Amino acid sequence: MPELPEVETVCRGLIGVLKGRRFAKVELRRKDLRIPFPKGLAAALTGRRVERIYRRAKYIMMALDDGQVLIIHLGMSGRMVIVKDASSPGAHDHVIFTTDKGTEIRFNDPRRFGLMTLAAAAELDQHKLFRHLGADAVGDVFSPAMLSAALKGRKTSIKVALLDQRIVVGVGNIYACESLFRAGISPKRKAGSVAGPRAEALVPAIKQVLAEAIAAGGSSLRDHVQPSGELGYFQNAWKVYGREGESCGCGSNKAPVDHKVKRIVQGGRSTFFCPYRQT
DNA sequence: AACAAGACCTGCATGC
DNA sequence: TGCATGCAGGTCTTGT
Structure with a gap:
């Protein structure tokens, strides 16, 4: 799905439901995407408040209240979906976020070329994912x-x-x-x-x-x-x-x-x- | 260093 | 109907 405009659109769409909210629950339904999830990712996110959502390159960035940043790439087929119908998760719903207001957001990615990881905000410029970018x-x-x-x-x-x-x-x-x-x-x-x-x-x-x-x-x-x-x-x-x-x-x-x-x-x-x- | 090619993975449309 | 092929928004690694 994503080139720059699509990622920008997704970020803007997430602000309304996620900015200022805390993750009440984060469920990882497999152990990896293109790369493994970092150890303890769900626990690290649970209880954290999302202070800011922005785009960096083709990545969705969520700055958290503990100085960490949740980094999400949608690959070719990734989507972030705000769930409205209480349907059960599908085969490619790999991560499910629930906010403290009860909103459910699913990361869905059939091809799994996307990734999700965590990094310290202060180290982003040196981060492997970003340091080589123009x-x-x-x-x-x-x-x-x-x-x-x-x-x-x-x-x-x-x-x-x-x-x-x-x-x-x-x-x-x-x-x-x-x-x-x-x-x-x-x-x-x-x-x-x-x-x-x-x-x-x-x-x-x-x-x-x-x-x-x-x-x-x-x-x-x-x-x-x-x-x-x-x-x-x-x-x-x-x-x-x-x-x-x-x-x-x-x-x-x-x-x-x-x-x-x-x-x-x-x-x-x-x-x-x-x-x-x-x- | 720059470049080409292959790898990663699933789903869908097309054609036989 | 089934099966093979090719194609899809992106990186990342390997080999020349």
């Missing part, structure tokens, strides 16, 4: 000059480079495709050749796409994104992602025939683009 895509630090510096001399494709979280953080497969489309840059272009003027177009394109997606509550693929169960609707604004063979809509009457969205594979992932508009 600038956040929606932050002020991420600029054309910075992107240019990071891409300089890189021979890999710009599409693959955008997915490299050491270069920029938060962009995933969908928004990499959509950003390159908006900026008119071919995903096949060598990353090093984007450093400079093209980066001046690409950075604002990334920021705009992400901001619009956040405003739309993210993109919903096979399922809902928001903890409340509501759908994000940015998938309706996709110009190229998942639209192989369709017109990208950028054409005029003078456009050449080759104006349909193409799908290629880069770095083992699908890339969608318009060969006419993107050079």
Whole structure:
């Protein structure tokens, strides 16, 4: 589910039910996700109050009242669901949180590429999960000059480079495709050749796409994104992602025939683009 | 150091 | 109907 906008949406959706609340009960229904849960995680969380919920990279961060931070990644298929119907947990409901107000929140992740761990707030910058990460895509630090510096001399494709979280953080497969489309840059272009003027177009394109997606509550693929169960609707604004063979809509009457969205594979992932508009 | 490829895991759509 | 294949929002490790 999650690129930056979806994780941001999940964080915002959790604030209403979790901020200021204590965990009355935490149930781990297996011993690991992508990595093992830390020893004693449930006990460490029980009784703690959630002081702040925020996004860091594609992680959901919950700052607790004891100086620790609960770190959650949704992987490809993870969800946080606020339970409203007292249904019994399903096969992929791996962690169940109950607040002191009785609200139940389930972490559900069929593929288990997600993770959940705990770290001291003061050590986050040095933490294994974060220390190698580049600038956040929606932050002020991420600029054309910075992107240019990071891409300089890189021979890999710009599409693959955008997915490299050491270069920029938060962009995933969908928004990499959509950003390159908006900026008119071919995903096949060598990353090093984007450093400079093209980066001046690409950075604002990334920021705009992400901001619009956040405003739309993210993109919903096979399922809902928001903890409340509501759908994000940015998938309706996709110009190229998942639209192989369709017109990208950028054409005029003078456009050449080759104006349909193409799908290629880069770095083992699908890339969608318009060969006419993107050079 | 940079890069490509494989690994992790389940579910779903498609085609035979 | 069953079975095989390919594909899916992300990291992380291994090998060149």
